[in-house]
Amino acid sequence: MGQVPSGWAILPLGRITRSKCDGPFGSGLKSEHYTDQGVRVVRLQNIRSGYFDDADAAFINEEYYRTSLAGHDVQAGDLLIAGLGDERNTVGRCCVAPPEVEPAIVKADCFRFRIDLRRALPKFVAAQLTAGSAFDAGRMSSGSTRSRIPLSVMATRPVALPPPTEQRVIVEFLVRETSKIDALVAEQERLMALLKEKQASILYQSLTAGIDANVSARPSDLTHPDKIPAHWEALPLTRVVRQFVDYRGATPTKVESGVPLVTATQIKEGRIDHSLDPAFITEVEYASRMTRGFPEVGDVLLTTEAPLGEVAQIGDSSVAPGQRMILMKVEPSKIRSEYLYLHFRSSFGQKELWTRASGSTASGIRSDRLRASVVLVPPLKEQDRIIEFIRDEMAQFLGVDAEVRKQIAILKERRAALIFAAVTGKIDVRKLAPVVQAAA
Secondary structure (H helix, E strand, O other): OOOOOOOOEEEEHHHHEEEEEEOOOHHHOOHHHEEOOOEEEEOHHHEOOOOEOOOOOOEEOHHHHHHHHHHHEEOOOOEEEEOEEOOOOOOOOEEEOOHHHOOEEEOOOEEEEEEOOOOOOHHHHHHHHHOHHHOOHHHHOEOOOOEEOOHHHHOOOEEEEOOHHHHHHHHHHHHHHHHHHHHHHHHHHHHHHHHHHHHHHHHHHHHHHOOOOOOOEEEOOOOOOOEEEOOOEEEEHHHOEEEEEEOOOOOOOOEOOOEEEEOHHHEEOOEEOHHHOOOEEOHHHHHHHHHHOOOOOOOEEEEEEOOEEEEEEOOOOOOEEOOOEEEEEEOOOOOOHHHHHHHHHOHHHHHHHHOOOEOOOOOEOOHHHHHHOEEEEOOHHHHHHHHHHHHHHHHHHHHHHHHHHHHHHHHHHHHHHHHHHHHOOOOOOOOOOHHHHHHO
């Protein structure tokens, strides 16, 4: 943190905490404990740098919580910290639990600190621990491929604290100033959304009508689209996939290193991002688990629940697909692997999944319904042309997409720099927020 103002106290996190806990490890949570609704499970992917990500929700039944896990509870305003991470999914990232998270518990490698409000404001502590180099996780963590920090060590993290009234001034100053930057980021993100809409339109048009505007059409016997090229086939998925490999069953045992385990939460935006939920299994378990079907480069991997409909192609065969997903090996005389991948990336392919899904809060699709979902299949040579066309069209977006992402990154860097300067006393926000100070 460098130097801090002389009036600030430097205390370990544990000294300003009323209580703390980590999540149940190992056999504490099993697949049978999870439900569609109930007590929220706070996982690593929910704890982001400075905010709680509510996009990926998981729940356990209330009875198991009351009888076995009550000591791992989370309340609104608690400080949540990730005790595990890697280069991108940084260990030590933290946020404040929002009101809507209750009732909840923390899962393994997630920590909950209940701050003593007489000493510190949770939002101030979270901002300081999140800010840039305010915490060197590498000095407190261990592990080769992933960094892990025990709860007891996490409690020694130093926190520099001004008086509570000044903490409040800093927090309100940051809320006001970061909201301006957030508005600019939102504008860039809206542009990103427009680009994605255009890309989605290209996918839908190409995969339901083809790229030849003069081709004759026939009724599709589908709700939408109502017409397809006359020489195309509308086939159930089982006609174009020679092997479905379902990895549901026993929960894999995760280890520190070994064969990368592909989890459902790692599949985002059409690719596998191992950093989102890094996990590994042993070579021995890999050999036994993959007897149902070893993944090969090009195979299509689809999540079947929590979340439903995320898709990717296998780029490295030395991975182990986990639960809640199905691996598809195509029938090469009928369809290209990349064409099937694009089908599931399209709104038509997604509609085929979601209209066949079941479940109240966490939708999933049964294997038989997945196999019956419809794929619009042109001849192989035409598939090749469509694939090439989509590649070329998508390439046009790369420059714009890269520039927008660059602008977003710059704005976020400025935001982080402002927070760091404020919560470490590099700038005196009392001079910049006289109205707020008076009110405090």
